Amino acid sequence: MRRGHCVGVGNGTDALFLALLALGVGPGDEVITAANSFVATAEAITMTGATPVFIDCDPNRYTLDLNQVENALTSRAPRVKAIVPVHLYGLLVDMPRLMDLARKAGVKVLEDAAQAHDARSEEGAAGSFGDMAAFSFYPGKNLGAFGDGGAVVTRDAELAEQVRKLANHGRVGKSDHVLSGHNSRLDTLQAAVLSVKLRHLPAWSESRRALTRRYVERLAGAATGWSLRRCPRGGNTSSTSMSHAAKTGTDCDSSSRTGRSPVACTTPSACRCSPR
Numbered sequence: 001m002r003r004g005h006c007v008g009v010g011n012g013t014d015a016l017f018l019a020l021l022a023l024g025v026g027p028g029d030e031v032i033t034a035a036n037s038f039v040a041t042a043e044a045i046t047m048t049g050a051t052p053v054f055i056d057c058d059p060n061r062y063t064l065d066l067n068q069v070e071n072a073l074t075s076r077a078p079r080v081k082a083i084v085p086v087h088l089y090g091l092l093v094d095m096p097r098l099m100d101l102a103r104k105a106g107v108k109v110l111e112d113a114a115q116a117h118d119a120r121s122e123e124g125a126a127g128s129f130g131d132m133a134a135f136s137f138y139p140g141k142n143l144g145a146f147g148d149g150g151a152v153v154t155r156d157a158e159l160a161e162q163v164r165k166l167a168n169h170g171r172v173g174k175s176d177h178v179l180s181g182h183n184s185r186l187d188t189l190q191a192a193v194l195s196v197k198l199r200h201l202p203a204w205s206e207s208r209r210a211l212t213r214r215y216v217e218r219l220a221g222a223a224t225g226w227s228l229r230r231c232p233r234g235g236n237t238s239s240t241s242m243s244h245a246a247k248t249g250t251d252c253d254s255s256s257r258t259g260r261s262p263v264a265c266t267t268p269s270a271c272r273c274s275p276r
Contacts, residue, residue, distance in 0.1 A: 005160035007152045008186025009167045012114040012136020015150035016044035018184065019132045020082065022152075022162040023108045025050050029081035032072055033112075034064050037086040041112050050081065063093040066101065073105040082108040087116035087126045095121070095129035110134065114150075117143040118205045127153055137186075137194055142208070143201055145190035 009015050025031060027049030033041050035054040045052040053072055058065045064085050073080055083102055085093040095111075102109045109130035113119075116126035117135065127133035137149035152163045165172060170181035 004155045005153065005157060007160055007163045007167065008191060009150045009152060009163070010184035010186065011148040012134060012138060012150040013040040013044055014167070014182070014184040015114075015134035015136065015152050016041065016084070016110065016112060017047045018163050018166045018182070019110050019134050019152045019154075019159075020044060020048050020050070020084075021166055022159050023082055023110065023131065025081050025108075028079070030076055030079040031082045031084055032069055032080055033084040034086040034088070036062070036088070037112065038114075040114075041084060041086055045084065053080065057088075061091050061094070062088050063091055064098070066094055066097055069098065070101055073101060073107070077105065080105065080107055082110055084110050084112050085130070086112040087119055090116070090119045092116070092119060092121040092126055096123050099129055108132075114138075115141065117141060118201050131156065132159060137190065142204065143194065143197060145197075146193050147187075147190055149186050149190040149194065151186065 009018060020031070025045070025048045029048075029050040030053050031045045031050050032053045032055055033045065034057060036057050042052040042054075053076060055064050055068045055072060057063055069083065083098065085095070085098055087093060093111075099109060109132075111127050111130040111133035113126040113133050114136035119126040123129075127135065132152055132154040135143075135151045135153070137143060137145040137151070139145060139147065152160070154160050154163075165179060166181045167184045168181060169183060170177040170179035172178050
């Protein structure tokens with residue numbers, strides 16, 4: 001992804017939380033994010049004292065409806081401090097357009113890539129667009145450790161250093177602590193496991209793509225009342241081993257309000273509802 005800095009932290013939730021703190025998000029601020037995501041996304045926002053502003057999903061991509069994001073940026077300014085787009089089912093948010101909206105509004109972007117390891121679009125890889133991005137290495141993820149783990153990636157050296165301090169009690173030296181931080185370090189054992197598994201990720205991703213193609217071929221027209229949702233142009237749903245069947249009459253808007261996925265996941269271990 002060619003990000004300049006990667007800071008290991010205790011888990012994916014902390015990755016989101018610490019990145020938001022580094023971006024200056026706090027009490028009184030609002031953060032735009034997806035309604036159809038695991039609770040940790042909103043939880044990380046509320047942990048900073050900020051308020052999540054939930055946006056429904058585009059029924060074709062399952063990710064943030066950017067028309068609604070644009071409206072929220074206009075109607076809720078200047079309270080909105082950041083946007084947390086969530087990449088789902090291997091489908092990336094339309095990041096070029098989102099970054100354009102964010103730049104015009106003067107807000108920061110933190111990508112929630114907890115379920116998007118090796119997911120790509122024509123424009124780039126998950127985690128390579130925003131000011132920062134958060135990953136989870138929970139064991140059920142495509143790139144999972146033997147226990148909890150997470151990481152924050154960014155091109156900004158100052159933001160990376162701020163996350164390092166926040167994750168390690170505000171420490172800048174052995175006995176030198178410059179701010180009130182937290183205890184969220186990626187332990188050596190998990191880092192060692194990830195360093196080995198990382199080199200296998202491309203091959204695993206290709207295997208998932210092959211399995212997804214089989215699902216698409218064999219489920220096509222299989223049952224009355226169900227239809228396969230094809231991956232939108234620029235999406236790469238196969239990168240997270242997801243093939244989805246959408247039941248006729250199910251729409252994204254109603255699903256996201258109930259907290260349920262708008263699609264049926266054929267690979268529960270890779271589902272977005274898994275912990276961070």
